[in-house]
Amino acid sequence: MLRRPLVTLASLLAILGGCAAHPRPITGRIDTPDPHAGHATAAADQIIADALADVPKGADLTGWFCPMHPDVTGAAPGNCSKCGMAFVLGNPFDMREYELTLTTIPAAVEPGVRFQMIFEARHPDTGQLVTEYEVVHDRRYHLFVVSQDLTSFQHLHPTLRPDGSWALEVTVPQAGYYRVLSDFLPTGGSPQFLGRSLVTAGFEGDLASQSARIVPDPVLEKAVGSIVADVELEPAHLVAGEYGHMKFTLADAASGEPIRDLEPYLGAFGHTLILSEDLQDYVHSHPTEGPDSDVSRGLGGPTVTFEGYMPRPGRYRSWTQFQRDGQLTTVPFTFQVYSLEEAVRLD
Secondary structure, eight states: OOOOOOOOHHHHHHHHHHTSOOOOOOOSSOOOOOTTHHHHHHHHHHHHHHHHHHSOTTOOOOEEEOSSOTTOEESSSOBOTTTOOBOEEEOTTOOOOOEEEEEEESSSOOTTSOEEEEEEEEOTTTOOBOOOBOOBTTBSEEEEEEETTSOOEEEEOOEEOTTSOEEEEEOOSSSSEEEEEEEEOBTTSOOEEEEEEEEOTTOOOOHHHHOOOOOOOSSOEEEETTEEEEEEEESSSOBTTSEEEEEEEEEETTTOOBOOOEEOBTTBSOEEEEEETTSOOEEEEOBOSSGGGOGGGSOBOSEEEEEEEOOSSEEEEEEEEEEETTEEEEEEEEEEEBOHHHHHHHO
16 A cells, blocks of 8 residues: 655644634734735635635535645645645545546557546545545646556646546556556545556566566766756665655756756646655655745756655655656656664764
């Protein structure tokens, strides 16, 4: 089972405390009305009204939280301190998985032949089909199709159909096992990252023969397309159970000059997916909050930093996507995550 994002007790207490009514403090001065306060309050009220209008009837709402960092919460509309995303209303502490069905047409999937994937998500309590989803980085549904051996990667976006299901056409390049990873946020619910398996027709191997056997890159520098990516890990030896960072410094492959023309792709200057070698642990990350990640400035680069929480020691592979001149480039890296004892010895 794929592990869900970490939610801390402190953040739970923050929401529960923040949602309580606080009396206005008594002071010895008379407040001067802020001429802009009414507009700000009206805007916040409208955000709340819009959010409540989309929430399914009977939803168990806890408070406001970041779709990408559910441990970052608030008692009112706001923005995430880690990535800058707008809070959504829901229940990040409901750790139940929604029911997700995957159907393929045709049922027998052939490598190299286009086929259709259809997804339906249902509420874990009611079994009701989910039809309302939050927009997270410009899309309501992010889909990753990754081969079991971690050699093939696709980041896709299904289309919501009138009947409430999601559909898209896909081609897988080789015979074997695949993991199909769905990343979405039902309105009024909690973030979902759900994995389903797919095996191509006629494949005679077994799961063990398809298991990934990845080797950490000895040098964290790689040229892909027009981009040369150099990665600095912070800390140098990533520790399981702690947050770490991948700082990308990007240069043009032809000139060697620092890249300063990254285009926003799905609302950010980059996207990364990190999977453990056994495909049990994941991180779907976007650039950390800061001047380098501010898409309002138009173009980005040369540095882009991602944060990740890897819960177990082992080998991990990342796929990081950048866009230049309308061209999307995916840069893969493989690295080791250590236990605390191992990291101390290496340092």
